[in-house]
Amino acid sequence: MRRAHTVETVRAAEGALMARLPDGALMARAAATLAVVCARTLPRVYGARVVLLVGSGDNGGDALYAGADLARRGARVSALLAGSKTHEGGLAALRAAGGRAWRPDEEPERADREIGAADLVVDGLVGIGGRGGLRPPHARLAVSAREAGAPVVAVDLPSGVDADTGRVEGEAVRADTTVCFGTGKPGLFVDPGAGHAGRVVLADIGLGPDLPEPVLEAFDDGDVASLLPGPGRDDDKYRRGVLGVAAGSEAYPGAAVLCTGGALRTGTGMVRYLGAEPVASRVLDRWPEAVVGRADPGARVAAWVIGPGRGTDGPAAEELRGVFASGVPVLADADALTLVAREEADPSGREAPTLLTPHAGELARLLGADRADVEARRLEHVGRAAERFGCTVLLKGSTTLVATPGRPVAAATAGTPLLATAGSGDVLAGIAGSLLAAGLPAHEAAVCAAQVHGRAAVEARQGAAISATDLWDGIPRAVAGLGEDNDQRRRR
């Protein structure tokens, strides 16, 4: 699992470490790893054309020292000095190694040409000292780098991405690889920043002992595989968990079928679908293995999923209050979230695990915030919702975030735009509900479900457009794929 810290904590940790080390030692460590990654990106270092985009801070310094290393190994290195000043030591090292340096604001077309002809572009415009959208000439260089065919390696984070939030105002560099120093930055794992970072490589510069708890943890397939419950030899269907599904209504029967399918395909012991006819029969027609019964918040289940397509009328609100009053884990989605936003039901006093799964619009309503604000600062808003309702909140989107009070926010890294399709959220609710019923804590159930859901979309159609029902087939393949990865890891 990769960890991320805010700029403030990174600066504090760097300060503490630097006080114990000789001057320049930390930057030398950073630049050495950066040079190794750059060299690996090139088919051959000798003779390669490397363009460094250099801003006025230490991020530019890292790029210059790494460029000097590549120049010593025979690369033709050119540094475009975009800032009002330049890291002196780095510039001297580059020149001593035979690299060139010049100012692109004086000859912008020449800069475009040089970037266009490069074998590798290194983005050292701004790092954690960046504030707001990129200013000229940085912005123009970011665009040229994006349009050039060469791979782009970003230093610490892609310039133009806000390190703490992932926000992008205006232009930003699009990297193929980001080499981040000491620890991840949240903006590398939260969209839109995550979409600019490419592959994230962590360079250990010895910051570990000086770092506090992270603000964010990014979960990949291996992390999720080790958390997923497998069916044990002695398990029967009750031990694997009975999930109560209170979803769907006459107007929206599909939600009931989709959610039940999501749960069954994840491997839940048994689904009890609780709702009226004709929806119950529709569920049974598609999933004969489900057990159906009338709506009953007192039904004996290990966990509940409530809300998708269920409606927001008086009986729906009463049912939700009844389910919240039960002592078992509850996942509330869709219409249930509307009822919570209207204060017709309140999960905040619950002691059993509780998971709310809003998209940005629903989260905005839950917090009385603006949707565009939620989209722009997802990390902050998901954390705020978790505090407000005293439970776990999963914010859907291209990077799914999961917040639980007192814990680092989790990011699931398997998001895909393929999931932006009607009914996909109902399937997610079923997957997460199944994991709650199997006994996973809400935080783990949520992040595992998001990862499985993302992989299921990719598995289902190998990149082609999908509909929500395709996800059913993708789920077992996704779970099996995660397990394989884990087995391989164990064998190594």
Ligand SMILES: NC(=O)C1=CN([C@@H]2O[C@H](COP(=O)(O)OP(=O)(O)OC[C@H]3O[C@@H](n4cnc5c(N)ncnc54)[C@H](O)[C@@H]3O)[C@@H](O)[C@H]2O)[C@@H](O)CC1
């Ligand atoms: N502090 C340390 O110990 C280490 C720092 N390192 C590097 O140092 C970086 C941080 O260095 P700095 O604090 O000098 O900051 P940066 O190099 O990230 O950027 C600061 C400079 O960029 C300019 N700038 C800010 N926002 C801008 C914008 N939107 N458009 C154009 N210019 C803008 C500022 O005027 C300032 O001159 C890290 O990201 C990392 O790359 C590494 O060398 C590892 C060690």
Ligand SMILES: [K+]
């Ligand atoms: K950068």
